[in-house]
Amino acid sequence: MQVLVTSDLIDQLLRETTQAHPQECCGILLGEGTRIAAISPARNVHPAPQTHFEIDPQALVDAHRATRAGGPHVVGYYHSHPHGPAEPSATDRAEAAHDGAIWAIVTGAGDVTFWRDDESGFVALPYSRDDG
Numbered sequence: 001m002q003v004l005v006t007s008d009l010i011d012q013l014l015r016e017t018t019q020a021h022p023q024e025c026c027g028i029l030l031g032e033g034t035r036i037a038a039i040s041p042a043r044n045v046h047p048a049p050q051t052h053f054e055i056d057p058q059a060l061v062d063a064h065r066a067t068r069a070g071g072p073h074v075v076g077y078y079h080s081h082p083h084g085p086a087e088p089s090a091t092d093r094a095e096a097a098h099d100g101a102i103w104a105i106v107t108g109a110g111d112v113t114f115w116r117d118d119e120s121g122f123v124a125l126p127y128s129r130d131d132g
C-alpha cells in the first residue's frame with residue numbers, strides 16, 4: 001500500500017511548515033483512499049504549539065461537513081516537526097486514535113513521511129508522486 005500525492009501537494013506541505021516555523025503547522029488531508037488530492041490547513045490550537053499540535057476542532061467539523069455535502073473525504077491529518085525527526089513522536093503515538101487515518105509528518109529539514117495510524121501503531125507508508 002502506498003500513498004499517491006502530487007508534487008504540488010508536497011510543495012504545499014513544505015510551505016506550510018516553513019511559514020509556521022518555529023511552531024508546528026497542522027491540517028487535514030483530503031482525498032480518496034490513499035490518494036491525497038488536497039490539504040486543508042488548520043489553526044494549531046495547542047497551548048504549546050512549538051512542540052505540539054492540535055487541529056482546530058472547528059476545521060475538522062467543517063471538513064466532515066464538506067465531505068457529507070459531496071466534497072472530498074477526510075483521509076488523514078498532517079503536522080510538522082520543526083526540529084524533530086520525520087517520524088511520529090512519543091506524543092503522537094500516545095494521542096493516536098488508531099482509526100486507520102493517514103498521517104503526514106513534515107520536518108523543518110524538508111522531509112515528508114506518511115504513516116497509517118493502525119490499531120497496532122503507526123505503520124510507515126511509502127509514497128509516490130502522481131503528477132498525472
Ligand SMILES: [Zn+2]
Pocket residue numbers: 079080081088089092
Ligand atoms: Zn508529531
